Amino acid sequence: MTHQHIITTTVNYVKKTLADAEGGHDWWHIYRVWQVAKQIAKGENADLLIVELGALLHDIADSKFNNGDENIGPAKAQAFLETLPLAPNTIDHVVQIVANISFKGGKELQKFRSIELDIVQDADRLDAIGAIGIARAFNYGGFKNRPLYDPNLPPNLNKTKEAYKHNNDPTINHFYEKLLLLKDRMNTKTGKQLAQERHQFMEQYLTQFYKEWEGQ
Ligand code: ADP
Ligand code: NI
Incomplete structure (x- = not known):
């Protein structure tokens, strides 16, 4: 074969x-x-x-x-x-x-590492950010019937895993709790470059989102 x-x-x-x-x-x-x-x-x-x-x-x-x-x-x-x-x-x-x-990169050690795993891990994380990442996040939020955004519910940056499972937090919070953190967790140089571009796109998206929220 x-x-x-x-x-x-x-x-x-x-x-x-x-x-x-x-x-x-x-x-x-x-x-x-x-x-x-x-x-x-x-x-x-x-x-x-x-x-x-x-x-x-x-x-x-x-x-x-x-x-x-x-x-x-x-x-x-x-x-x-x-x-x-x-x-x-x-x-x-x-x-x-x-x-x-x-x-997930917490305190425990990753048991196995190789350049091939680094590449696939970067590719998987890249699909969680940028235009596709935004689409996936709101799709997931819709599936869980979560609000898009709530100005009275700010993101919780120290959320525990348990709290994560049972929340009904707005999808915008997920950007601060996970998506915007991914660019600093890339393994490869191409991964870092692609993440940079997708990260900037999310930042720009959020700026526009808040503007439109207030009717501008
Ligand atoms: P992985 O692809 O590593 O298994 P997940 O299954 O956690 O990642 O997530 C799949 C998709 O759903 C990703 O795009 C992720 O951002 C999105 N997602 C996961 N949890 C949330 C959440 N609480 N709010 C919005 N989107 C989420
Ligand atoms: Ni995946």
């Missing part, structure tokens, strides 16, 4: 598996992460097959939709990868990417 054949087989599997996924984690999220991951990889010395497989399989089963079980995604990725003619260390590496990508 050629590189291209392996990728096409994986794309078909991911499309089929995510056919009923919600809007923030559907095939098109995977597609965007895959495209930007390939773009970032051009500036790095990375194994492109591992980057592409990691990007394509990174959300194959999100723990949020599987009762918090964080092993389902990696296990599902592994079972699929074993149907392909791949070297065992390639399979292991992709499974590690799936297992470690959503590391």
Whole structure:
């Protein structure tokens, strides 16, 4: 099987598996992460097959939709990868990417790191900012029936994980609690550049948002 054949087989599997996924984690999220991951990889010395497989399989089963079980995604990725003619260390590496990508950067240490994971992680974070990130945030807020914005409910910058799960905070707050922090958490130089541009776009968007809110 050629590189291209392996990728096409994986794309078909991911499309089929995510056919009923919600809007923030559907095939098109995977597609965007895959495209930007390939773009970032051009500036790095990375194994492109591992980057592409990691990007394509990174959300194959999100723990949020599987009762918090964080092993389902990696296990599902592994079972699929074993149907392909791949070297065992390639399979292991992709499974590690799936297992470690959503590391939130808190006090605990990320268990695995590689340039290929750095790239896919940057690509996934880039999809949470900029024009697409804004669309995803309001889509998520709508799904949770949250207000767009409330001037009487300022963002809480020290929110605990528990408080996060049960809140009904306006979607604008999510920009300050997460989205505007992502540009400083990028791993690669291309990732940092792309994040810079998308970050500025969000800042500009917020300025315009508040202007329009007050009828200007
Ligand atoms: P990941 O893609 O790393 O799994 P999440 O599942 O947390 O990230 O988020 C998916 C999308 O939903 C992202 O674009 C994120 O910004 C958005 N989102 C998550 N939580 C909130 C929230 N409280 N308010 C608005 N958008 C949110
Ligand atoms: Ni993702």
